Amino acid sequence: MPDKFGVPQEIYNDHRYVDIGDLPTGFGPYIEHNLFKLYMRPLCVRELSLLHMGSTIGPTGVQHIIRAVDMAISCDVNLLTEGDFEYVMAWLRMYSYPKAPSLVRWECRRVNVVEKVGRAFYEGPDIDTITHREMELRGLTLETCDAENNEIVHNAKTEIHNLDDSDLVMEYSDLDFPRIGTLAELHLLIDEKPDLEHHARLARWIKAGDTLKEKMEIFADAETLEQYIRIKECMKRYYHGVSETLKLRCRTCGNKVTHEARPDPMTFFADNSEKDILDIQYSLLAELKLQPNDEMPAKTLLYHHSCLAKDKQAEEERARMRKAVRGS
Numbered sequence: 001m002p003d004k005f006g007v008p009q010e011i012y013n014d015h016r017y018v019d020i021g022d023l024p025t026g027f028g029p030y031i032e033h034n035l036f037k038l039y040m041r042p043l044c045v046r047e048l049s050l051l052h053m054g055s056t057i058g059p060t061g062v063q064h065i066i067r068a069v070d071m072a073i074s075c076d077v078n079l080l081t082e083g084d085f086e087y088v089m090a091w092l093r094m095y096s097y098p099k100a101p102s103l104v105r106w107e108c109r110r111v112n113v114v115e116k117v118g119r120a121f122y123e124g125p126d127i128d129t130i131t132h133r134e135m136e137l138r139g140l141t142l143e144t145c146d147a148e149n150n151e152i153v154h155n156a157k158t159e160i161h162n163l164d165d166s167d168l169v170m171e172y173s174d175l176d177f178p179r180i181g182t183l184a185e186l187h188l189l190i191d192e193k194p195d196l197e198h199h200a201r202l203a204r205w206i207k208a209g210d211t212l213k214e215k216m217e218i219f220a221d222a223e224t225l226e227q228y229i230r231i232k233e234c235m236k237r238y239y240h241g242v243s244e245t246l247k248l249r250c251r252t253c254g255n256k257v258t259h260e261a262r263p264d265p266m267t268f269f270a271d272n273s274e275k276d277i278l279d280i281q282y283s284l285l286a287e288l289k290l291q292p293n294d295e296m297p298a299k300t301l302l303y304h305h306s307c308l309a310k311d312k313q314a315e316e317e318r319a320r321m322r323k324a325v326r327g328s
Helices: 028-033 043-054 058-071 084-097 132-136 180-192 196-205 212-220 226-237 274-288 298-327
Strands: 102-108 111-115 141-144 150-154 159-163 241-249 254-261
Touching: 043 058, 043 274, 043 298, 058 084, 058 180, 084 180, 084 241, 084 298, 102 254, 132 141, 132 226, 150 241, 150 254, 180 196, 180 212, 196 212, 196 226, 274 298
Parallel strands: none
Antiparallel strands: 102 150, 111 141, 159 241, 241 254
């Protein structure tokens, strides 16, 4: 039975759960659900398989990621706004994984000035002012880089976007914040009918209707543009959640890019397959006698495995040095 803050009593009895403090919405969207606190625990080993499944089976996979998050929080995950869900994911990643750089895959679209013969990049002092006529005379041309980069990023910056104190509660009675309860349906619809994506994202702001399909039908039946205009206003006014800023550099042309993006549930968490987890558990059992345990915090499992790998690498290096000394 939830208490006055909306927290079930059994959560207080589980030492793994902690009060994560305020949310980007300030809990305003949950007043009618009597939810004023959120307790969470770090992910366990058993959730890692769900996260991997969710990230690999296509658009239906988001439901597995949502379920994994639901297993680690004190409220029904479907109640959360999409922005608060982003914040919850960021908390889980921070406290469930050892700190590590991010691997970013991106394609450089910079247009460079290159030599027609040899394709070398032109780096003259007039690179920013050279005209097309001068380029022709010098044997130069424009060419899009198109390099596919796999870049290790150490300087990712996470920013929290909070609602203003005056906007903690939705002003319009017929509208509501998009909730996680319709997120899986949205992903499936975008995959099957991508031309309806814009309509679906707008319809998620409709308060009436339990499913995305029902909300879309209600939105389509509106006789005027008044509701559409108010939804567009709300999308800007009630923006909240998490964004990540990454500073990237193309390995081919040196193009420097600052990329800002909101977390994508399908790619946000580390990708450890079920086989990876079983292999890690086996190596820890063989080397450290740690018994497999689905309740073990994911961070503990991954940290122990990382330390074991580093120790084995160091021992191999010492063995090579001893062999080299004996052979000299």
